[in-house]
Amino acid sequence: MTTPATIGIDLGGTNVKTALIDANGSPLSRRVSQYDPAIGPDATVELIAAAVDEMRSERGDSVHLVGAGIGCPGPMDRAAGRVINAANLPGWHDVPIRDLLSRRLELPVAFDNDGNAAAFGEYWAGAGRGVQDVVMLTLGTGVGAGVILAGQLLHGHFDNAAELGHTIVVADGLACGCGQKGCLEQYSSASGVARRVASAIRSGSASTLAHLVERADANDAAAGVDATTVADGLAAAAIVDAAAVAEAVRAGDELCMRIWDEACMYLAIACVNIQHTLNPARVILGGGMAQSGALLLDPVRAHLAKQTWKLHNDQPEIVLAELGYDAGMIGAAGLAWRARGAAGG
Ligand SMILES: [Zn+2]
Incomplete structure (x- = not known):
């Protein structure tokens, strides 16, 4: 008696997550491989194949593989299975990653962007179970997103639907x-919140995090980086992150409380707009900001109740993601199951 499984792959900028996933969305075996995308596509495919071989031998004859799926950073040519010019994969230009993998693994490979894969994972095996219309917002470095309507991922004419972080x-x-200017991710991503706190402190606002910003700016200065002009990757963002801000909010830091509440308010505004354009049953919040649980969920729900129309009680339920950083990998495997006619829908 063998269990059929698909391979789920989440290709990130610093690591590749690979797992064998059964037909119910449960990981049977998993690997996280740290890597540098600069090794190039061929070496990356070998890295993935090596992880698959390891998991395969670990499971012996108990599993047989029926397909694979990969979630990649965009932009991409989805129909052709190619990564075009992903910002997180420096040096990867127009790479036919789907076919490279398919040849190496000798399996059909499903292919989509990482935000869509994560949304599909939550829909199939996480916080979106039981409903057919969900929107996922991943509040991390930016705001990643995915939309599932009537059980199908929404791609749009240009294959670029669900860029909700840039609404x-x-x-x-x-x-x-x-x-x-004024994109949601500048206000409500984990990095956006940290950046806004750091910038208010630099402008003279009092905060218990002032010493952290000072330390981060000193590190940046020592490295010759002007933290106030670098959008991402600045030491301030690494030292003053969303977790530090959340902790300061709990301790009653007024600046952090104001910026945190604004992040929740803008998220609620985004949810009202999502409600009226897509009318999902649920909006799922994941990523670094969602680690703070009720501290995020409660004010977003309260702002939504205040901001939304009163004509009809059709606002989406706002819930926290359940799969954490596994969502993309499980979702990619789910897309492989879907290609075989399984995985809901
Ligand atoms: Zn934008």
């Missing part, structure tokens, strides 16, 4: 790395 919540607001 505008503040007219003429903070500049975003995408070229727009």
Whole structure:
């Protein structure tokens, strides 16, 4: 008696997660491989194949593999299975990763972007179980997102649907790395919250985190980096992160409380807009911000109740993600199951 499984792969900028996932979305075996994308696509495929071989021999004859799925950073040509110019995969230009993997693993490979894969994971095996219409927001370095309507991932004409982190919540607001101003991710991502706190402290606002910002800026200065002009990867973001801000909120730090509450308010505004455009049953919140649990969930729910219309009681339920950092890997495996006609829908 062997258990059929698919391989779920989550290709990130610093690690690759690989797992064997059964038809119910449970990992049977898993590997996390640290890597540098600069090793190139061929070496990365070998790394994944080695992880699969290890898991296969670990499970002996008890598992047989029926497919694989991979979630990759975008932008991508989904139909062709190619990564085009992912910011998180430096040096990868127009790489046919789906077919490279498929040849090496000798299995059909499902392919989508990482935000969609994570959303599909939560829909299939996490906080979206039991409903057919869900939106997932991953509040991390940016705001990743995925939309599932009637059990299907929404891709759009340009394959770029669900870029909800770049919906505008503040007219003429903070500049975003995408070229727009006032994007949701500038206010409600884990990095955005940390950046706003650091910038308010630099402008003279009192906060218990002031010493951390000072230390981070000193590190940046020593490294020759101007922390106030670098959007990401600055020491301030690493030292003053969303977890530090959340802790300061719990301790009653007024600056952090204000910026945290604004993050929740802008998320609620995004949820109202999601409600009226997509009308999902649930909006699932994941990523670094969601680690703080009720500290995030309660104010988002309260702001949503206040901001939404009163014509009809159709606001989505706001819930926390359940799969954590496994969502992308499980979702990629789910897409492989879906390609075989399983995995809900
Ligand atoms: Zn943007």
